[in-house]
Amino acid sequence: MSQAMVQLSEVTGEGRHAYKVVEHEEEDNLEHVHLLHIPAENLLISNNAPKISIRDLHRYTDSGDLILSEISLDISAGTVLGIIGPSGSGKSTLLRAINRLWEPAQACVFLDGKDITTLDVISVRRRVGMLFQLPALFDGTIADNLNYGPSLKKEKLSHEKMVELLRYADLDASFLSKSVVGLSVGQSQRVALARTLANNPEVLLLDEPTSSLDPVSTQNIEETILNLKLQKGLTIIFVSHSLKQVQKIADVVCVLANGNIVEMTHPSELQHSTHPVVRRLLEAS
Ligand SMILES: Nc1ncnc2c1ncn2[C@@H]1O[C@H](COP(=O)(O)OP(=O)(O)O)[C@@H](O)[C@H]1O
Ligand SMILES: [Mg+2]
Numbered sequence: 001m002s003q004a005m006v007q008l009s010e011v012t013g014e015g016r017h018a019y020k021v022v023e024h025e026e027e028d029n030l031e032h033v034h035l036l037h038i039p040a041e042n043l044l045i046s047n048n049a050p051k052i053s054i055r056d057l058h059r060y061t062d063s064g065d066l067i068l069s070e071i072s073l074d075i076s077a078g079t080v081l082g083i084i085g086p087s088g089s090g091k092s093t094l095l096r097a098i099n100r101l102w103e104p105a106q107a108c109v110f111l112d113g114k115d116i117t118t119l120d121v122i123s124v125r126r127r128v129g130m131l132f133q134l135p136a137l138f139d140g141t142i143a144d145n146l147n148y149g150p151s152l153k154k155e156k157l158s159h160e161k162m163v164e165l166l167r168y169a170d171l172d173a174s175f176l177s178k179s180v181v182g183l184s185v186g187q188s189q190r191v192a193l194a195r196t197l198a199n200n201p202e203v204l205l206l207d208e209p210t211s212s213l214d215p216v217s218t219q220n221i222e223e224t225i226l227n228l229k230l231q232k233g234l235t236i237i238f239v240s241h242s243l244k245q246v247q248k249i250a251d252v253v254c255v256l257a258n259g260n261i262v263e264m265t266h267p268s269e270l271q272h273s274t275h276p277v278v279r280r281l282l283e284a285s
Pocket of ligand 1: 086
């Protein structure tokens, strides 16, 4: 494949994964579309040990109301898991437990088989990066923002590394010297993503990352998520309010309702579900 811009879309299951590859050749500026079939055993995701394991994760409010009820699930390395469910169903709480923004009970959340409550919390947050609905950037340039994480380890990113991080987030090198003031929300979200990637995370948590973005920025972020899975082998867990988005980019979908998993399946299987919450999601999409 040439040094061309590659856009990926469409992922299918059943042991074979097909990616629609659109190459923009620099020489002739033409779009070349072809399908790239990759046997599952050749993919980075072919790793049986779960990257993240959740066992009987539960949470109640101080007044005893249920937020999460005995959640258990495994996510293998390189998988994109989409979490969907009504507002207040516990999606953000579940996500926040995975990098200890909310502290889970002991022996409920495991990263590479290790109980995350026994690991250094800063190292957990580096290995498990998070992106929120609204990007929060620091004042300064985009380069300053990218260097924030590394500077805490007394490291400085090379120019090449910063350009590479921006490229993953679909931004060009000219952004490095720009101030964050004046960026659109979509651009800010992509800078926030590049900044998270600067910590070299193994797992990415995304909490409704596109719900404040316009359709074009949304598509950019969706393509970026697929690229990160494919090129970096990242394990990605994202909360979405859009069933269409989940069906587009997730390998596995988890439907939450009232703090319980009511469905965990391949996105294309969701249509066969008889659960009323899933039926409502399908009808609304
Ligand atoms: N710290 C907290 N104290 C009390 N209730 C909370 C707290 N955090 C979340 N909740 C409640 O737990 C439920 C799930 O919240 P959340 O995980 O944010 O849901 P979702 O992201 O699916 O909308 C909501 O009813 C919310 O009000
Ligand atoms: Mg939420």
